[in-house]
Amino acid sequence: MKKYLIILSGGMDSVTLLHDWEADIALAVTFDYGSNHAKREIAMAAANCEKLGIEHIVIPLAFMHDYFKSSLISGAEAIPEGHYADENMKSTVVPFRNGIMLAVAVGLAESRGLEGVLIANHAGDHTIYPDCRPEFIDAVRRSALAGTFSRVEIISPYCGITKTQIAARGAEIGVDYALTYSCYKGSEKHCGKCGTCVERKEAFRDAGVQDPTDYED
Amino acid sequence: MKKYLIILSGGMDSVTLLHDWEADIALAVTFDYGSNHAKREIAMAAANCEKLGIEHIVIPLAFMHDYFKSSLISGAEAIPEGHYADENMKSTVVPFRNGIMLAVAVGLAESRGLEGVLIANHAGDHTIYPDCRPEFIDAVRRSALAGTFSRVEIISPYCGITKTQIAARGAEIGVDYALTYSCYKGSEKHCGKCGTCVERKEAFRDAGVQDPTDYED
Numbered sequence: 001m002k003k004y005l006i007i008l009s010g011g012m013d014s015v016t017l018l019h020d021w022e023a024d025i026a027l028a029v030t031f032d033y034g035s036n037h038a039k040r041e042i043a044m045a046a047a048n049c050e051k052l053g054i055e056h057i058v059i060p061l062a063f064m065h066d067y068f069k070s071s072l073i074s075g076a077e078a079i080p081e082g083h084y085a086d087e088n089m090k091s092t093v094v095p096f097r098n099g100i101m102l103a104v105a106v107g108l109a110e111s112r113g114l115e116g117v118l119i120a121n122h123a124g125d126h127t128i129y130p131d132c133r134p135e136f137i138d139a140v141r142r143s144a145l146a147g148t149f150s151r152v153e154i155i156s157p158y159c160g161i162t163k164t165q166i167a168a169r170g171a172e173i174g175v176d177y178a179l180t181y182s183c184y185k186g187s188e189k190h191c192g193k194c195g196t197c198v199e200r201k202e203a204f205r206d207a208g209v210q211d212p213t214d215y216e217d
Numbered sequence: 218m219k220k221y222l223i224i225l226s227g228g229m230d231s232v233t234l235l236h237d238w239e240a241d242i243a244l245a246v247t248f249d250y251g252s253n254h255a256k257r258e259i260a261m262a263a264a265n266c267e268k269l270g271i272e273h274i275v276i277p278l279a280f281m282h283d284y285f286k287s288s289l290i291s292g293a294e295a296i297p298e299g300h301y302a303d304e305n306m307k308s309t310v311v312p313f314r315n316g317i318m319l320a321v322a323v324g325l326a327e328s329r330g331l332e333g334v335l336i337a338n339h340a341g342d343h344t345i346y347p348d349c350r351p352e353f354i355d356a357v358r359r360s361a362l363a364g365t366f367s368r369v370e371i372i373s374p375y376c377g378i379t380k381t382q383i384a385a386r387g388a389e390i391g392v393d394y395a396l397t398y399s400c401y402k403g404s405e406k407h408c409g410k411c412g413t414c415v416e417r418k419e420a421f422r423d424a425g426v427q428d429p430t431d432y433e434d
Contacts, residue, residue, distance in 0.1 A: 104320075147350075
């Protein structure tokens, strides 16, 4: 019996996790919070699920676009360029995004009778995003165990590894990274300059994995 | 400076908390998850905020109606009758509802530069709802502190008291309970028979507070 739900954005990390834990995944959920790159990410999430025969649903969180402040949901021109770990990248933070996605996923897992929720946060996220850090994941995991009848688990298999190690793992299990999208600007081609594009390039380069991405620069 | 956001349903508990902590509340948020009684509860939430001059927003969580299993969102005829603490009342549980509302509220509080989130869960909720218990509140509180830059607090002032004590507190500070709605069936008049109506009656009776509710039975 497949027993997990995965939070799937359509980026490199969660698409790798989808393939990595495929045998145990019953449902993939993509959250549409109105980000600049939502449309392209969602298309990639759907394509991977179709390929693997995994049920995929998209949950709209329109209120985040209406009420939350973040350059990630304010249009491409607001996205800063530079390295992912730089201070100016903080404007791309969507407040408590992982907290919100995990909470919805936990409720949905309990509704479906599933045992746990998979999330693909990784060690490289920790410097910028507080809701990617191990202490956050640990606390929210305990809140899910305490707050559900069926004691839904939260599992974060990549929490201790880097994006480079994720890319290496993906190459090993045959993930097609042409079917992933990362750029925060959301244009047809990856810009190659925003934090997440820079991080994407570095991960392929450092892992010695061929980068199939067609960058604008 | 007012510094808190309150999760306000429009029922007795959160309306009492709204009046109780009024001086420190900058924003009241009602979540519309498509429950049978949403329309009447929201109207009560709005009426109390207007009276107190507190900004009020309604955040639709339509996906809960579409994807979650609960008699609370399946129509009035699915609502069991009897005492709130009875086993059959479990069907009214919306999986991880407080987890979801708290996560969205925490993100919104950080977006607005507010220090904390108020929630009116109370000791009487604990028997049925896992996401009302102190160990849940404690874990989710730590997840909010760890998962936000500004270390948003979660405050649950009624976690250790009963609904009867809430009614007594409300009477003391002059809350008009005619401006609250509880019934899970969602008709114009309170049915008087569902778990939350029975609990409402008992709270007024045990607190020695006059019950202004016009029950159907």
